[in-house]
Amino acid sequence: MSFIMPGAEPYYLPGNRIGCLLVHGFTATPQELSELGSHLNHQGYSVLGVRLFGHGTRWQDLARSKWTDWLSSVEDGYHLLKQSCDQIIPIGLSTGAVLNLILASQIRFPAIVAMATPSALPSIKALQILYPFLPFLSLFFPALKKGKPDWRDPEALLARVQYDHYPLKAVYEFGRCVDALQGALPLVRSPLLLLHSSEDTFVLPKHSERIASSVASSDVRLQLVNNSNHVISSDAQRQEVFQLTSAFIADVLGTAQA
Amino acid sequence: MRVQSGGEPFLFKGGRVGCLLVHGFPGAPQEMRWLGEYLQQQGYSVLGIRLFGHATDPSELLRVQARDWLSGIEDGYNYLQGICSQIFIIGFSLGGVLSAIFTQKRQLSGLVLMAVPYKLPSLAHYLRPTLPVLKYVWRYRRPKEPSDWFDKEAERINLHYPVQPVHAIGQIHDLMQALPEALKAICIPTLVIEAQEDRSAAAHHGTYVFESVSSDDKAHIKIKGSGHSLARDSQRELVFRHINDFVQRVSKAS
Numbered sequence: 001m002s003f004i005m006p007g008a009e010p011y012y013l014p015g016n017r018i019g020c021l022l023v024h025g026f027t028a029t030p031q032e033l034s035e036l037g038s039h040l041n042h043q044g045y046s047v048l049g050v051r052l053f054g055h056g057t058r059w060q061d062l063a064r065s066k067w068t069d070w071l072s073s074v075e076d077g078y079h080l081l082k083q084s085c086d087q088i089i090p091i092g093l094s095t096g097a098v099l100n101l102i103l104a105s106q107i108r109f110p111a112i113v114a115m116a117t118p119s120a121l122p123s124i125k126a127l128q129i130l131y132p133f134l135p136f137l138s139l140f141f142p143a144l145k146k147g148k149p150d151w152r153d154p155e156a157l158l159a160r161v162q163y164d165h166y167p168l169k170a171v172y173e174f175g176r177c178v179d180a181l182q183g184a185l186p187l188v189r190s191p192l193l194l195l196h197s198s199e200d201t202f203v204l205p206k207h208s209e210r211i212a213s214s215v216a217s218s219d220v221r222l223q224l225v226n227n228s229n230h231v232i233s234s235d236a237q238r239q240e241v242f243q244l245t246s247a248f249i250a251d252v253l254g255t256a257q258a
Numbered sequence: 259m260r261v262q263s264g265g266e267p268f269l270f271k272g273g274r275v276g277c278l279l280v281h282g283f284p285g286a287p288q289e290m291r292w293l294g295e296y297l298q299q300q301g302y303s304v305l306g307i308r309l310f311g312h313a314t315d316p317s318e319l320l321r322v323q324a325r326d327w328l329s330g331i332e333d334g335y336n337y338l339q340g341i342c343s344q345i346f347i348i349g350f351s352l353g354g355v356l357s358a359i360f361t362q363k364r365q366l367s368g369l370v371l372m373a374v375p376y377k378l379p380s381l382a383h384y385l386r387p388t389l390p391v392l393k394y395v396w397r398y399r400r401p402k403e404p405s406d407w408f409d410k411e412a413e414r415i416n417l418h419y420p421v422q423p424v425h426a427i428g429q430i431h432d433l434m435q436a437l438p439e440a441l442k443a444i445c446i447p448t449l450v451i452e453a454q455e456d457r458s459a460a461a462h463h464g465t466y467v468f469e470s471v472s473s474d475d476k477a478h479i480k481i482k483g484s485g486h487s488l489a490r491d492s493q494r495e496l497v498f499r500h501i502n503d504f505v506q507r508v509s510k511a512s
Contacts, residue, residue: 002332002363002364003325003328003329003332004329004332004333004336009332009333009336010333010336010337011336011337011340012269012336012337012338012339012340012341013340014271014340014341048337051333053310053326057325057329061323061325061326064321064323066318068260068314069310069318071260072260072261072314075259075260075261075266076261076266076267076308079261079266079267079268080267080268080269080305080337081269083268083269083270083271084269084270084271106259
């Protein structure tokens with residue numbers, strides 16, 4: 001018997017002294033970054049894919065969690081990698097990228113990759129209006145079933161391990177997390193690659209544009225990919241995302257080492 | 259940073275034999291860190307996890323469930339699997355209770371239980387039914403037990419919360435209801451270490467724990483001149499050697 005859903009386990013792939021810290025998104029699991037992790041490990045890097053607190057078990061656990069618990073999970077992963085790596089590169093998707101950027105306001109990293117990053121609540125009318133009432137509403141509706149998926153790659157969707165519910169209390173915590181991001185962004189000085197799907201209807205590409213203009217980093221790159229939903233690390237264009245990610249790391253670290 | 263300085267979890271990359279270290283309540287990975295460094299020097303891979311709600315803010319333990327701690331151990335096990343073919347689990351106090359229960363879930367090579375309580379004081383048992391209400395009135399318990407440390411310097415730098423969230427004690431209580439059964443189901447090589455001058459809830463429980471375990475290969479060691487915190491107090495070097503001997507012998511045999 002196990003509390004973690006099969007396929008949702010965190011992972012460690014040992015490699016060289018450059019460590020990639022992979023942080024998944026809200027209601028998702030380390031699985032959505034595992035193929036990217038293997039790709040980076042093939043390039044020689046050490047890879048650690050964390051499981052955020054309350055994720056990958058049952059949604060009731062997520063309903064109990066605070067966004068700061070998720071941040072502690074990222075910190076834990078950072079500390080685990082730090083023992084055997086000199087340089088750590090946080091790579092996150094969606095909420096995972098938000099958490100990485102918040103951490104990057106306190107620690108300077110050699111590079112950061114942020115995929116499909118929200119800079120505020122997604123522009124869904126009902127969510128914007130109901131947001132302040134979520135803690136109250138959660139007393140009657142603890143969780144909301146997810147809507148119809150918009151994946152381009154049906155096999156990737158089939159392989160996906162995630163909750164099929166959004167716990168309302170946790171959605172509220174997500175909002176507090178992107179609130180905290182606002183104060184963090186002007187303190188981020190690390191070289192940053194923002195990747196976003198041009199067809200992301202959940203978190204629009206303008207969120208990444210806003211982040212690009214808010215950080216203090218001198219090296220900020222924003223790259224759009226096509227033919228993908230929000231989860232660009234798993235959907236149809238993932239190979240392109242992998243290539244862009246490893247090319248950015250090689251470029252930034254190469255320049256830094258020269 | 260959320261995680262207190264000195265309370266960070268740690269991962270030392272070494273050989274194919276791994277040791278998963280689980281700290282106690284309401285402590286921090288620091289309780290296991292010297293042991294971890296020692297085991298790393300012996301060539302093992304070592305991972306010291308941070309149990310949820312520890313080394314951050316005690317208020318996190320007001321909403322913890324025992325399953326959070328067990329899934330945290332699962333996380334550590336999965337990380338170690340990336341580098342190890344054999345995994346030993348070494349738990350201290352509550353960490354030992356969790357480790358004993360976790361052995362039922364996964365393939366492990368061996369188990370070390372340090373200063374593990376067999377059951378909680380009867381007061382905890384009597385108060386348990388009132389806890390759903392009590393925990394709102396009595397949030398934190400301030401431990402009044404006298405110090406049992408021999409090494410005062412180690413005690414001074416010991417990282418732990420000064421309070422014990424009452425809700426979390428209830429979770430531990432429930433978890434420990436399953437301990438006798440869990441111990442009985444254990445058949446892997448097991449080493450039980452107890453401190454003779456332990457004055458915590460685990461005092462003199464080593465024999466109960468040892469006798470409950472079903473393993474053919476089991477040993478019980480009593481350490482003189484140490485308080486509860488076996489891996490930090492005066493006799494730690496001796497404790498480290500016993501653990502190393504055990505891990506070395508068992509990992510070579512299989």
